Amino acid sequence: MIERFDAIVIGAGMAGNAAAFTLASRGLNVLQLERGEYPGAKNVQGAILYANMLEKIIPDFREDAPLERHVVEQRFWFMTERAHTGMQYRSEEFNEEKPNRYTIIRSQFDRWFSKKAQEKGAILLTETTALELVQDAYGKVIGVRTDRAGGTIMADVVVLAEGVNGLLGTRAGLRKSPKADQVALAVKEMHFIAPEVIEQRFNIQGDEGVVIEAAGAVSEGMAGMGFLYTNKESVSIGIGCIVSDFAETGKSPYQLLEKFKKHPSIRPLLEGSEVKEYAAHLIPEGGFKAVPQLFGDGWVVVGDAAQLNNAVHREGSNLAMTSGRLAAEAIFQIKSRREPMTAENLSLYEKMINDSFVMKDLKKYKDMPALLHTQSQNLFLTYPQLVSTAMENFLRVDGVPKIDKEKATVSAMKAKRGWTGLVGDAVRVARAWR
Ligand SMILES: Cc1cc2nc3c(=O)[nH]c(=O)nc-3n(C[C@H](O)[C@H](O)[C@H](O)COP(=O)(O)OP(=O)(O)OC[C@H]3O[C@@H](n4cnc5c(N)ncnc54)[C@H](O)[C@@H]3O)c2cc1C
Structure with missing residues (x-):
């Protein structure tokens, strides 16, 4: 049996649910496929939920979403084997009527989010794996083959929200697998x-x-x-x-x-x-330089499958929700104009995402992944140890004159990195941070 939908969404994670909800809300005929027993069954996150991006999809989500705690305090710790030097920010401003960040448990949250999409009319098939994209003679994606008997389903457009592994897209040659x-x-x-x-x-x-x-x-x-x-x-x-x-x-x-x-x-x-x-x-965590082609004839890719993750700020689910929503908005606009889901038309999604915080943030940190990788020994071992030594020298009261303690701190820095190393590291970090 071959069925036809306006859109098929692969995956019921953050990106897929955002896309399915938005498409169904606009009255499109949407099928969502999820390989897990239920949405969220296999999904892993810390997990901090960023409210602003969900509000843009479901403004009143606080009424019934399974939220754990709202975050009022963030601690950053630079650790050595036996100590940590901390920086923390706590504010009564975060105890607001509509808090900005919540902790969540994805197995509960994804189920709730998916139910919201279904209430809008999206059809969800769980325990269904999309095995392959169906393409026509010109390479245009026209549907999906699933692991269900006779399970080929046709659609005007396929939204790939399949998460970081992105096997479906790589198998079809739409993008390469991310490197190690x-x-x-x-x-x-x-x-x-x-x-x-x-x-x-x-x-x-x-x-x-x-x-x-x-x-x-x-x-x-x-x-x-x-x-x-x-x-x-x-x-x-x-x-x-x-x-x-x-x-x-x-x-x-x-x-x-x-x-x-x-x-x-x-x-x-x-x-x-x-x-x-x-x-x-x-x-x-490849950042801006790892983002693949985001659209083509009959397809768009969103969320982790599109490598949309800001490792510096530990943000992923918000980029996933935003890309899912924007892809759906673009599809809706094309559909409203009664135009086909060609690459040219779907490039609207790329334009929308380039104009959003998603690509602006990733672009800002485009050199950060390489810096973290090449300087990992210094950034993750040498500097936390030097900061810890400085704090220990500053705080321990043992009769050693303060001037000698300061000299000990400075010579530890010189011994580990030297003046040129210290200045070079500062310049490298400042450049990658711009
Ligand atoms: C340990 C950890 C901590 C994190 N902490 C945070 C955090 O605190 N805050 C934050 O914002 N982000 C965090 N992230 C990142 C965040 O989890 C992801 O960015 C986000 O889940 C991406 O959503 P997604 O919908 O693109 O992918 P996913 O959530 O991975 O969803 C993909 C879905 O597709 C389904 N699927 C895959 N292939 C198929 C197929 N062929 N057929 C059918 N279904 C398929 C999967 O089962 C899954 O349900 C964290 C990630 C990890 C691993």
């Missing part, structure tokens, strides 16, 4: 703790939440970071590093996570917790 230095492998655990213990440990009340991002010795010189986020009755803890670094060093993400959990600054935060879930997932 363009993706991070992250592992994450959920530790269950009584809500009142979480509130006391993190100095929060009600549904306030705290997030911690940790860089330094935890990644053992590889480009990567650890995180710890508070949920209602659990904390999510995880760590991720670039895949090629794991391959070169032979280290495993699981070892890093075990070490991170035992760090003296982290261990007390997990004390008495019960681990209930463990997950591993890739994150696209």
